[in-house]
Amino acid sequence: MDSKRFKMLDEPFTCLICHKKVEPLNYTARDHCPYCLTSIHLDNLPGDRQNPCHGILNPIDIMSKKGEIKIVYKCAKCGEIKVNKMANDDNYDLILKISANKDIN
Numbered sequence: 255m256d257s258k259r260f261k262m263l264d265e266p267f268t269c270l271i272c273h274k275k276v277e278p279l280n281y282t283a284r285d286h287c288p289y290c291l292t293s294i295h296l297d298n299l300p301g302d303r304q305n306p307c308h309g310i311l312n313p314i315d316i317m318s319k320k321g322e323i324k325i326v327y328k329c330a331k332c333g334e335i336k337v338n339k340m341a342n343d344d345n346y347d348l349i350l351k352i353s354a355n356k357d358i359n
């Protein structure tokens with residue numbers, strides 16, 4: 255296994271939406287805020303930070319596949335749909351709320 259094939263960036267940042275300080279995840283690159291679950295459209299491939307869009311990715315749906323929870327995002331700027339894995343410390347109440355409100359756009 256070549257783990258250097260993808261360069262994963264995992265660094266602390268301040269969330270642009272809720273302004274909370276977000277610590278690195280340490281087991282994988284964190285791609286969204288664990289408090290408000292919002293993400294920024296930065297990646298083409300997970301963690302590469304090569305996408306020039308930089309729009310806000312709003313969580314619109316929750317998918318559960320083989321016990322793994324995934325958050326579906328829609329970019330407010332370019333409209334692209336992205337799917338990110340839920341992190342260990344994500345706001346689970348918010349996850350439940352999103353999955354209960356699938357019809358909100």
Ligand SMILES: [Zn+2]
Pocket residue numbers: 269270271272273274287288289290291292
């Ligand atoms: Zn946030």
Ligand SMILES: [Zn+2]
Pocket residue numbers: 295307308309329330331332333334
């Ligand atoms: Zn975008």
